[in-house]
Amino acid sequence: MNRSVFLLAALVSLASLAPAAQAKAAPTFTKDIAPILFAHCAACHRPGEVGPFSLLTYEEARKRAKTVGAAVEKRLMPPWKAAPDLVAYHDNPRLSDGQIALIKEWAANGAPEGNRADLLPAPKFTAGWTLGEPDLVLQADREFTLEAEGRDVYQCFVIPTKFAEDRFISVMEVRPGNRRVVHHVVAFTDTTGKGRERDEATPETGYRTFGGPGVPGAQWLEGWAPGKNPRHLPAGHGLLVPKGADIILQVHYNKTGKVETDHTKIGFHFCKQPVDKRVRVHTHAFPGLNIQPGDANYAVTNSYTVPANVTVLAVWPHMHLIGRAMTVEATLPNGNKQPMVTVPDWDFNWQFGYHFKEPLKFPGGTKIQLTAHYDNSENNPANPSRPPKAVRWGEQTTDEMCIAFYAYTVDTEHLTQGIAAGGMNRGRDREAIQALKPFDKDGDGKLNDAERAEAVKAFQERFGSKQKK
Numbered sequence: 001m002n003r004s005v006f007l008l009a010a011l012v013s014l015a016s017l018a019p020a021a022q023a024k025a026a027p028t029f030t031k032d033i034a035p036i037l038f039a040h041c042a043a044c045h046r047p048g049e050v051g052p053f054s055l056l057t058y059e060e061a062r063k064r065a066k067t068v069g070a071a072v073e074k075r076l077m078p079p080w081k082a083a084p085d086l087v088a089y090h091d092n093p094r095l096s097d098g099q100i101a102l103i104k105e106w107a108a109n110g111a112p113e114g115n116r117a118d119l120l121p122a123p124k125f126t127a128g129w130t131l132g133e134p135d136l137v138l139q140a141d142r143e144f145t146l147e148a149e150g151r152d153v154y155q156c157f158v159i160p161t162k163f164a165e166d167r168f169i170s171v172m173e174v175r176p177g178n179r180r181v182v183h184h185v186v187a188f189t190d191t192t193g194k195g196r197e198r199d200e201a202t203p204e205t206g207y208r209t210f211g212g213p214g215v216p217g218a219q220w221l222e223g224w225a226p227g228k229n230p231r232h233l234p235a236g237h238g239l240l241v242p243k244g245a246d247i248i249l250q251v252h253y254n255k256t257g258k259v260e261t262d263h264t265k266i267g268f269h270f271c272k273q274p275v276d277k278r279v280r281v282h283t284h285a286f287p288g289l290n291i292q293p294g295d296a297n298y299a300v301t302n303s304y305t306v307p308a309n310v311t312v313l314a315v316w317p318h319m320h321l322i323g324r325a326m327t328v329e330a331t332l333p334n335g336n337k338q339p340m341v342t343v344p345d346w347d348f349n350w351q352f353g354y355h356f357k358e359p360l361k362f363p364g365g366t367k368i369q370l371t372a373h374y375d376n377s378e379n380n381p382a383n384p385s386r387p388p389k390a391v392r393w394g395e396q397t398t399d400e401m402c403i404a405f406y407a408y409t410v411d412t413e414h415l416t417q418g419i420a421a422g423g424m425n426r427g428r429d430r431e432a433i434q435a436l437k438p439f440d441k442d443g444d445g446k447l448n449d450a451e452r453a454e455a456v457k458a459f460q461e462r463f464g465s466k467q468k469k
């Protein structure tokens with residue numbers, strides 16, 4: 001073969017390769033994109049759901065192909081804030097790098113439809129309760145009316161359970177009344193009666209707070225956000241709803257530009273088997289926040305030592321608007337590190353509980369370290385104060401919080417054998433009682449509102465600036 005014939009042959013074979021490779025790669029809606037949208041997006045992006053538009057049909061997806069590509073590339077969607085690969089969680093909707101590349105390529109190619117015969121049927125969603133009719137359904141005394149415009153609303157509905165004895169539930173399911181406006185829901189138990197007092201002080205059903213129930217002593221029970229599948233606790237495990245408790249149901253509402261109504265329901269499934277393990281929720285909080293205006297990287301680190309052998313089922317980080325990142329990591333007594341969660345790009349709108357696929361075993365003496373960062377500068381678009389002002393712990397939109405909630409069981413506890421255990425709070429409660437004694441001015445063993453305000457102020461002064469790095 002002379003040289004020019006060889007070159008010609010090479011060119012011919014290259015030319016014939018090129019179109020074949022291209023044809024193979026081009027992704028289409030029906031074949032490649034619809035299955036991803038159905039599995040990862042449709043739970044929220046379908047008619048009547050919390051997503052601002054539907055992504056169920058080709059027409060709807062084509063119109064938004066560019067924004068969809070951008071939202072998945074930045075990993076804004078699907079909303080899920082925990083860093084991957086540290087620990088395996090249940091219900092993680094995250095897209096793979098390959099899926100993101102497909103969506104981007106499809107959008108860049110002009111969002112072709114492809115062959116209609118390739119299209120899978122659209123997913124079916126259960127209309128009723130996912131886990132079947134609950135044993136008890138609770139809702140606020142009347143429907144709530146949400147204004148058309150303005151800021152998001154956090155409404156706390158107080159619902160009496162009237163339980164004559166302590167009850168254990170194995171799951172709480174949530175059915176939002178109006179999915180266009182219900183962004184997420186958190187339920188607390190309240191045995192103090194303070195939630196009722198706050199409710200009765202307002203003419204509307206429920207009362208407004210931001211981020212939490214606004215009632216000291218109310219206990220976190222369960223949280224829900226769209227896309228979360230209800231899941232029964234393992235057999236023999238239960239969440240306690242104490243005798244006589246009220247449920248404070250806090251609903252975060254988005255507004256739609258129209259007046260809307262909602263009457264969200266929760267459903268309890270009681271434990272059918274004897275409960276051996278009480279699932280408790282520990283609040284690991286750092287209330288001594290003191291974040292100066294303009295400080296773009298205020299950091300706190302706080303550690304908590306686990307007093308007994310425990311098994312941790314889930315973690316929920318909680319901050320308000322200027323929170324930027326949180327990491328929770330445990331160091332076992334043997335020195336091994338166990339990551340629990342890292343939220344590198346905190347978004348107040350998407351607070352999830354992260355449920356470990358394999359619950360974490362922590363021997364007594366394990367140290368859990370919580371590290372949080374806040375940006376109180378003008379450059380933080382989420383900063384609610386313009387110009388920025390000093391920010392401390394509190395319940396208002398402009399205040400901050402620093403909490404990691406841990407759902408756990410105590411290993412030595414076997415209620416079926418009559419062996420009860422104290423919770424993680426026990427040792428800490430004793431310390432707290434000692435530390436708070438000087439503020440109990442009238443010596444009645446309790447802090448009234450004025451005494452509590454003094455104590456909070458003193459603690460903030462003591463810890464607030466020391467923690468800054």
Ligand code: HEC
Binds near residue numbers: 042052
């Ligand atoms: C858990 C519910 C939920 C899931 C799952 C979800 N979205 Fe969204 N999406 C929303 C909500 C709510 C908004 C409105 C903005 C907000 O609140 O962040 C939104 C907004 C968007 C936007 C507009 C963003 C912008 O820049 O304006 C796009 C695009 C989008 N979603 C695409 C997707 C895609 C693609 C998926 C799946 C890969 C997905 N979403 C999964 C709830 C969800």
